[in-house]
Amino acid sequence: MKINSRYIPLNIENVDTDQIIPARFLKATSRDGFGKNLFRDWRYHNDDEGQPKTDFVLNNPAYQGKILVAAKNFGCGSSREHAAWALKDYGFDAVVSSFFADIFKNNALNNFLLPVQVSDEFLEGLWAAIDQNPDAEIAIDVEQQTITNVTSGEIAHFDINAYKKNCLINGYDDIDFLLSIRTDIEAYEAAHV
Amino acid sequence: MQKNSLTLDVFCLKSKKMTLFDKIWNKHVVHAIEGGPSVFYIDRHFIHEVTSPQAFDGLRKRGIPVARPDKTVATADHNVPTVDQHLPIRETLSRMQVEKLTENCAAFGVELYGLGHPFQGIVHVIGPELGITQPGMTIVCGDSHTSTHGAFGTIAFGIGTSEVEMVLATQCLLQSKPKQMRINVDGVLQPGVTSKDIILYIISKISASGATGYFVEYAGSAIRNLSMEARMTICNMSIEMGARGGLIAPDETTFNYLKGRKFAPQGTDWDAKVAEWRTLVTDTDAQFDQELHLVAEDIQPMVTYGTNPGMGIPVTGLIPEESSLEEKERLSFRKSLEYMGLQQGAAIKGQKIDYVFIGSCTNSRIEDLRQVAAFVQGKQKANDVEVWIVPGSKQVEEQAKAEGLRTIFEQAGFQLRQPGCSACLGMNEDKIPAGKYCISTSNRNFEGRQGQGARTLLASPLTAAAAAVTGVVTDIRDF
Numbered sequence A: 001m002k003i004n005s006r007y008i009p010l011n012i013e014n015v016d017t018d019q020i021i022p023a024r025f026l027k028a029t030s031r032d033g034f035g036k037n038l039f040r041d042w043r044y045h046n047d048d049e050g051q052p053k054t055d056f057v058l059n060n061p062a063y064q065g066k067i068l069v070a071a072k073n074f075g076c077g078s079s080r081e082h083a084a085w086a087l088k089d090y091g092f093d094a095v096v097s098s099f100f101a102d103i104f105k106n107n108a109l110n111n112f113l114l115p116v117q118v119s120d121e122f123l124e125g126l127w128a129a130i131d132q133n134p135d136a137e138i139a140i141d142v143e144q145q146t147i148t149n150v151t152s153g154e155i156a157h158f159d160i161n162a163y164k165k166n167c168l169i170n171g172y173d174d175i176d177f178l179l180s181i182r183t184d185i186e187a188y189e190a191a192h193v
Numbered sequence B: 001m002q003k004n005s006l007t008l009d010v011f012c013l014k015s016k017k018m019t020l021f022d023k024i025w026n027k028h029v030v031h032a033i034e035g036g037p038s039v040f041y042i043d044r045h046f047i048h049e050v051t052s053p054q055a056f057d058g059l060r061k062r063g064i065p066v067a068r069p070d071k072t073v074a075t076a077d078h079n080v081p082t083v084d085q086h087l088p089i090r091e092t093l094s095r096m097q098v099e100k101l102t103e104n105c106a107a108f109g110v111e112l113y114g115l116g117h118p119f120q121g122i123v124h125v126i127g128p129e130l131g132i133t134q135p136g137m138t139i140v141c142g143d144s145h146t147s148t149h150g151a152f153g154t155i156a157f158g159i160g161t162s163e164v165e166m167v168l169a170t171q172c173l174l175q176s177k178p179k180q181m182r183i184n185v186d187g188v189l190q191p192g193v194t195s196k197d198i199i200l201y202i203i204s205k206i207s208a209s210g211a212t213g214y215f216v217e218y219a220g221s222a223i224r225n226l227s228m229e230a231r232m233t234i235c236n237m238s239i240e241m242g243a244r245g246g247l248i249a250p251d252e253t254t255f256n257y258l259k260g261r262k263f264a265p266q267g268t269d270w271d272a273k274v275a276e277w278r279t280l281v282t283d284t285d286a287q288f289d290q291e292l293h294l295v296a297e298d299i300q301p302m303v304t305y306g307t308n309p310g311m312g313i314p315v316t317g318l319i320p321e322e323s324s325l326e327e328k329e330r331l332s333f334r335k336s337l338e339y340m341g342l343q344q345g346a347a348i349k350g351q352k353i354d355y356v357f358i359g360s361c362t363n364s365r366i367e368d369l370r371q372v373a374a375f376v377q378g379k380q381k382a383n384d385v386e387v388w389i390v391p392g393s394k395q396v397e398e399q400a401k402a403e404g405l406r407t408i409f410e411q412a413g414f415q416l417r418q419p420g421c422s423a424c425l426g427m428n429e430d431k432i433p434a435g436k437y438c439i440s441t442s443n444r445n446f447e448g449r450q451g452q453g454a455r456t457l458l459a460s461p462l463t464a465a466a467a468a469v470t471g472v473v474t475d476i477r478d479f
């Protein structure tokens, strides 16, 4: 599984899930359609799609791609999985940052949105590359667990646990797995509960 | 042979010093996956209207029931109005979400404390007050402040909707064991300083991401001396420094709080349980990945000035100067102050306030309300300030009325509303208008959290009450 794409630079620290998807959009009872409200309050003046905030990076046509690159502590705050749904629905397949909040990381993986944690230096390299050229690209290889800054050729290894990697590559689902070990769970309940 | 290995086991258990967290964790691992997470058993699952509908849909698609409805409890809190709760919810989408919860609970046999029920309230307020939350348990909810329940010596943490579905389907979760941190606060709190100030102080010290990847145990004499409700305030905000959760070892305070509560063990069961709960302590010499020591006397009433909970200062302090920060933090800092309409280097004391919100799962319990009432009795709110007190649950609301707190609030010009999350996240009509300043006892000051453009200053109920009376950020110790 490979994700090779241009990327969108969001150089802001501590991006919380209230920014990724504001609470007023959490009233839906399905998982679909959250992409249009991704970063809603950073994207539009007065909540009006006719008035985009031109200085926000998603509104800058120079930047495109399936990878979002963000600064430290991305996805902190509320546990709302709607944040992962919104990013995925908008068209992202991966988010790169030097640090992710825990719940967001799980939510992302459960929705086949790959969180790639890199060092501060690697992140600096990505900012530098896209500063020079908005068409700069990233190449991610999930099997090899590598991420490449295509401009500089710099390659880094990233962590992902073996179980989750397998799920991601094969499209497996945690619930199917847990249901398959139901007898173990029942034995545990009989002994402990 | 058998006997030998048993002796060896006992020996290993004895020699290995365990933390409180280890003890609860180990007891709940059903199955460990090679190179992956553990299958982790969940004792209590709380659900609410916002993060559960897609999970129930998932069960329907799979054609499976809720595995353990007897371990699942639901309430409506995030989206409910805080006035006229007896009337149908006016806003269509909110109403549909609450109706969906009712429908799902009925279809899947889950107990629901919905609007109008005497037990309804914010999910993290009702669990403890009903005695559902008990020491040694594992507790999850599709809400990041599930860490609140850690005050009872539980492993409690927030999960996403896919995980809600996982727990509904199997009563288990896949979890990797986090690292562990102990935060010790020793000494005696100064007058006017509350548990909210302790946690805002801790977060300001270690930052909004300082405990990411960790589970935190709070210890030390200042923590031991807190009431149960004050302990909940601390554990509640663990997530605001990135921690998965936070916990405090149960003790007499915990047992006294729980005794006689609706779902607490009764009779001989009670004695057996208490004996078991007394073993839930961190062994002397157990190792933590990180340990911090703080001095209670150093803590002052705290207020936040920025847009994450780590941006807190003593009420008498100054907003930092940009030059004191690292280069890469400056952009976010500037953006934050711009949003807040505040100046670097300025004092926070004296900052004009438009709204006061006393509520949320951090500070909406009866002790919070009593503290506020004791302070405002005989005082009046400032003219141009709007003050909302939103009790955490129906039971808190009823108790506040019975104790005469409502009368005190009304005489002071404060509104006592009906229970729910309310302006903590502004999903219902309780929103702070753009550009207005709200001093809030909730847990998040993120941009737009209390309404688009709303400017939030986090503080304790006492500090909020003082601001309600003066109309500006005030040092409670000046009264």
Ligand code: SF4
Residues within 6 Å of the ligand: B077, B078, B122, B123, B124, B143, B145, B360, B361, B362, B420, B421, B424, B425, B442, B443
């Ligand atoms: S009161 Fe606020 S923080 Fe607590 S559960 Fe409700 S929305 Fe979440």
